[in-house]
Amino acid sequence: MSDITDPLTQEFQAPSPREMLKQRAKGHLGLLTGLGIVGLLALVAIFAPLLAPHDPYAQSLMTRMEPPVFLGGDWDHPLGTDHLGRDYLSRLIYGARVSLMIGAIAALISGVIGTTMGVAAGYFGGKVDAFVTFLINVRLAMPVVLVALAVVAILGGSLTVVICVLGLLLWDRFAVVMRASTLQISRRDYIAAARAVGASTPRILLTEIMPNIFNNLIVVITLEMAHAILLEATLSFLGLGVQPPTPSWGLMVSEGKNMMLFEPWLVLIPGAVLFVLVLAINLMGDGLRDVTAPENRS
Amino acid sequence: MTEDTLLEVRNLTLDIPAGGGTLHAVRGIDFDLKRGETLSIVGESGSGKSLTSLALMGLLGNSIKRSADVMRFDDIDLLTASRKTMRSLRGNRMAMIFQEPMTSLNPAYTIGDQLMEALLLHRRVGRAKARERAVELLEKVGITSAGSRLGQYPHQLSGGLRQRVMIAMALMCEPDLLIADEPTTALDVTIQAQILRLLVELTREMNMAMILITHDLGVVARVADKVAVMYAGELVETGPARPVFARPSHPYTRGLLRCIPQPGKTARGADLGTIPGIVPSLIGDVTGCAFRTRCAHAQPTCRKQIPVRGEVPHQFRCVHADGAISAERETA
Amino acid sequence: MLPFILKRLGLALLVAFTVSFISFSLLFLSGDPAAALAGETASGEDIEAIRTLYGFDRPMMVQYGEWLFSAVRGDFGESYYFKLPVASLITDRLQVTMLLGLCGITFALLTAVPLGVAAAIRPNSMIDRLALFLSVAGQALPSFWFGLILIVLFSIKFQILPPSGAESWRHFVMPTIVLGYYAMPAIMRLTRAGMLDVLNSDYIRTARAKGAGEGRVLFKHALRNAIIPVVSLAAVQMGFMLGGSIVVESVFALHGAGYLAWESIARNDLPTVQALILIFSMFYITFTFLADVLNAWLDPRMRSA
Numbered sequence: 043m044s045d046i047t048d049p050l051t052q053e054f055q056a057p058s059p060r061e062m063l064k065q066r067a068k069g070h071l072g073l074l075t076g077l078g079i080v081g082l083l084a085l086v087a088i089f090a091p092l093l094a095p096h097d098p099y100a101q102s103l104m105t106r107m108e109p110p111v112f113l114g115g116d117w118d119h120p121l122g123t124d125h126l127g128r129d130y131l132s133r134l135i136y137g138a139r140v141s142l143m144i145g146a147i148a149a150l151i152s153g154v155i156g157t158t159m160g161v162a163a164g165y166f167g168g169k170v171d172a173f174v175t176f177l178i179n180v181r182l183a184m185p186v187v188l189v190a191l192a193v194v195a196i197l198g199g200s201l202t203v204v205i206c207v208l209g210l211l212l213w214d215r216f217a218v219v220m221r222a223s224t225l226q227i228s229r230r231d232y233i234a235a236a237r238a239v240g241a242s243t244p245r246i247l248l249t250e251i252m253p254n255i256f257n258n259l260i261v262v263i264t265l266e267m268a269h270a271i272l273l274e275a276t277l278s279f280l281g282l283g284v285q286p287p288t289p290s291w292g293l294m295v296s297e298g299k300n301m302m303l304f305e306p307w308l309v310l311i312p313g314a315v316l317f318v319l320v321l322a323i324n325l326m327g328d329g330l331r332d333v334t335a336p337e338n339r340s
Numbered sequence: 341m342t343e344d345t346l347l348e349v350r351n352l353t354l355d356i357p358a359g360g361g362t363l364h365a366v367r368g369i370d371f372d373l374k375r376g377e378t379l380s381i382v383g384e385s386g387s388g389k390s391l392t393s394l395a396l397m398g399l400l401g402n403s404i405k406r407s408a409d410v411m412r413f414d415d416i417d418l419l420t421a422s423r424k425t426m427r428s429l430r431g432n433r434m435a436m437i438f439q440e441p442m443t444s445l446n447p448a449y450t451i452g453d454q455l456m457e458a459l460l461l462h463r464r465v466g467r468a469k470a471r472e473r474a475v476e477l478l479e480k481v482g483i484t485s486a487g488s489r490l491g492q493y494p495h496q497l498s499g500g501l502r503q504r505v506m507i508a509m510a511l512m513c514e515p516d517l518l519i520a521d522e523p524t525t526a527l528d529v530t531i532q533a534q535i536l537r538l539l540v541e542l543t544r545e546m547n548m549a550m551i552l553i554t555h556d557l558g559v560v561a562r563v564a565d566k567v568a569v570m571y572a573g574e575l576v577e578t579g580p581a582r583p584v585f586a587r588p589s590h591p592y593t594r595g596l597l598r599c600i601p602q603p604g605k606t607a608r609g610a611d612l613g614t615i616p617g618i619v620p621s622l623i624g625d626v627t628g629c630a631f632r633t634r635c636a637h638a639q640p641t642c643r644k645q646i647p648v649r650g651e652v653p654h655q656f657r658c659v660h661a662d663g664a665i666s667a668e669r670e671t672a
Numbered sequence: 673m674l675p676f677i678l679k680r681l682g683l684a685l686l687v688a689f690t691v692s693f694i695s696f697s698l699l700f701l702s703g704d705p706a707a708a709l710a711g712e713t714a715s716g717e718d719i720e721a722i723r724t725l726y727g728f729d730r731p732m733m734v735q736y737g738e739w740l741f742s743a744v745r746g747d748f749g750e751s752y753y754f755k756l757p758v759a760s761l762i763t764d765r766l767q768v769t770m771l772l773g774l775c776g777i778t779f780a781l782l783t784a785v786p787l788g789v790a791a792a793i794r795p796n797s798m799i800d801r802l803a804l805f806l807s808v809a810g811q812a813l814p815s816f817w818f819g820l821i822l823i824v825l826f827s828i829k830f831q832i833l834p835p836s837g838a839e840s841w842r843h844f845v846m847p848t849i850v851l852g853y854y855a856m857p858a859i860m861r862l863t864r865a866g867m868l869d870v871l872n873s874d875y876i877r878t879a880r881a882k883g884a885g886e887g888r889v890l891f892k893h894a895l896r897n898a899i900i901p902v903v904s905l906a907a908v909q910m911g912f913m914l915g916g917s918i919v920v921e922s923v924f925a926l927h928g929a930g931y932l933a934w935e936s937i938a939r940n941d942l943p944t945v946q947a948l949i950l951i952f953s954m955f956y957i958t959f960t961f962l963a964d965v966l967n968a969w970l971d972p973r974m975r976s977a
Contacts, residue, residue, distance in 0.1 A: 443875065
């Protein structure tokens with residue numbers, strides 16, 4: 043068979059994994075949209091002082107509840123003003139800071155807790171696993187909103203308290219997913235091989251397990267960040283999260299609620315921005331899952 | 341088509357759209373089958389055997405394109421048959437058993453329910469009658485205390501028992517044609533022989549035609565009236581079992597036969613044959629002999645149209661008039 | 673199946689016990705419950721008086737033991753704010769919340785399961801895309817905002833539904849939708865994934881080879897297997913929903929247990945808060961336990977084990 047040009051003998055050239063990842067990412071509309079919106083809002087949050095047309099805290103009794111431009115307002119306050127005459131757009135822009143910061147830090151805290159628990163459970167199995175599974179069960183049985191509200195009410199609603207409470211409450215999904223991924227990985231032969239050559243447990247965890255569950259971790263971090271942002275907004279809406287006058291989207295909805303009958307935009311605008319941000323983060327997370335582990339797609 | 345021909349297939353072609361092209365999974369195969377006859381389709385995995393059988397049953401997915409000049413079952417044209425007609429044939433006049441007895445039964449229902457369903461779907465009988473028939477068939481396939489088995493769930497049975505249940509289920513309506521797709525592959529060797537013997541007995545007893553799909557030539561030799569050797573979507577050699585085994589003409593058939601030890605013929609300690617290489621990709625334009633990439637006697641002409649050699653009923657496709665038998669003897 | 677139930681019951685009790693301890697400990701989170709209860713303006717004497725009145729001067733474990741012992745008998749103490757037995761306060765309000773939860777889960781199942789099945793039958797079709805869109809949107813939609821939008825639309829603009837209260841079925845329409853939509857995405861996704869998985873299984877091919885029609889294949893052979901995990905999820909979601917009723921009830925001023933929780937938290941009424949956290953947890957634990965038992969019964973492999 044010296045015949046090299048025979049089409050039947052030509053082997054199918056598979057692209058490299060990295061190449062395939064890129065290809066899939068490029069074709070994934072949801073991932074791109076999510077990344078775009080999240081990136082944009084992150085920039086807005088970072089450069090809030092430059093972008094905000096007014097001081098988000100500056101009250102003005104003369105210009106209370108001015109409508110946004112599309113409802114006949116003027117360009118000095120593009121999205122109008124609230125019941126204390128504060129510029130709505132500026133408060134929205136600073137609110138992005140609060141949301142993203144709380145979401146990111148809470149996801150990070152719960153990520154550390156949940157991943158440690160999950161990896162330990164999956165890797166060591168036995169009693170450790172049973173204990174972690176038990177803790178997950180306990181955590182799931184506690185009503186999150188209620189417990190968070192109660193704790194914030196007792197300790198006072200500072201940003202730090204809200205972040206810590208969310209961080210300490212949202213580790214369950216990390217623990218569940220990381221446990222399952224670690225369990226799956228540690229059954230594979232190369233882990234046994236690493237053990238056989240005498241690699242220490244920390245070494246196996248760091249060099250063999252972690253890199254392999256990293257993709258899943260990133261996905262859960264994004265999804266939990268969205269979860270934390272939603273919860274913060276909910277707590278603030280119920281009056282037991284971020285406290286006034288800090289600009290939080292949930293709080294803005296809550297403040298606008300009383301004037302909803304006449305000025306529904308006060309409620310619609312901050313809620314819509316919140317919805318778009320959470321949607322974008324979720325799209326990003328789902329997209330990352332599709333791209334990194336298409337076999338896990340649900 | 342003679343009077344007792346049950347199944348006739350001419351130029352059956354199956355195309356699967358694949359990323360960037362079309363996978364020509366089955367390319368222009370012909371065969372026919374008389375009542376009571378057993379045809380064995382032999383080939384490696386991926387050669388298109390299972391697709392062929394699913395095509396007959398009308399069970400291909402929507403994405404697979406099927407075409408043929410003739411595809412006739414008894415007096416029914418399978419090419420133009422409506423979904424409803426196909427449904428009334430399936431499980432009734434043509435039945436099928438699959439390779440994986442462990443996963444082919446629904447875990448949520450008792451085997452009694454699943455057995456009776458086949459009858460209740462096609463016959464106007466009551467549950468009591470259906471139950472009777474189920475017991476009768478379970479006994480026929482050699483399952484003891486059949487009555488109490490009806491209430492059991494699939495997970496309570498061993499693989500061998502489940503395959504017996506699958507066979508009983510396929511026979512509930514006394515089909516004219518039974519398609520058995522690797523029915524013994526997933527089973528233990530000792531069970532394999534039992535199941536095979538059972539199939540042969542049942543086909544004789546019920547005068548049922550059978551298409552037995554397998555990659556195991558040992559199985560074929562014992563049960564088949566006719567053999568069709570399939571390679572990469574084509575039938576490379578067809579004919580009555582005896583002459584095909586006595587005078588295998590296509591280099592691929594001979595390669596396959598060398599892979600199995602033959603009592604009395606294969607010397608103790610002698611190497612069994614292997615066929616080098618892998619099955620080629622069938623995506624894109626496939627012309628000529630698909631086996632040329634692995635054939636020791638391949639020539640440039642193998643890429644052109646391949647003539648059909650031999651005389652009816654034993655035929656093969658090869659550029660060599662003798663299937664390169666003489667060339668093979670020389671090198672040996 | 674009995675050993676499984678007993679084992680599962682043991683776990684449920686252990687979880688319940690742990691949860692009870694955590695909800696009790698909340699009281700001590702502030703450091704000094706007496707000071708917290710007395711308020712910022714109270715004098716040292718007042719605080720001491722409250723401390724002895726409520727028994728905060730005794731060791732925490734003693735207090736916990738006493739609290740748990742009473743709680744098991746249905747006595748959660750007296751509400752600081754309402755000056756009524758917490759138990760009777762809660763039983764009154766719980767009916768509304770249970771009704772809301774039932775309506776919510778029914779709404780979620782009635783929309784999610786058909787949508788998930790339809791999406792799985794025709795992957796990548798319009799209906800699949802619609803289902804995906806609804807589930808992605810649902811997971812990002814803040815319930816409180818969704819509720820307010822419904823009020824703006826149906827109570828203010830079209831004036832067809834009352835914005836608050838619980839007097840008639842019309843009062844429950846919007847809360848049901850908001851609460852149900854919260855649980856819908858997860859159920860829909862699981863139904864779709866389960867159906868897709870099952871439809872590709874060998875036994876579905878067997879059913880088709882028997883000559884079963886599409887409807888029979890889908891609903892008798894496929895759905896029966898795909899629905900098993902959905903049952904568990906629905907129970908879990910029901911548990912979450914009762915916990916989440918606090919948001920919906922406060923938006924629609926529905927005076928249920930969730931609303932009571934919100935009021936009690938705002939008023940520092942700790943016995944009521946503790947009791948509510950415990951009760952909502954017990955609901956979750958009970959639902960998941962029942963779901964696991966039902967699951968085991970639905971799955972013959974576990975039933976006979």
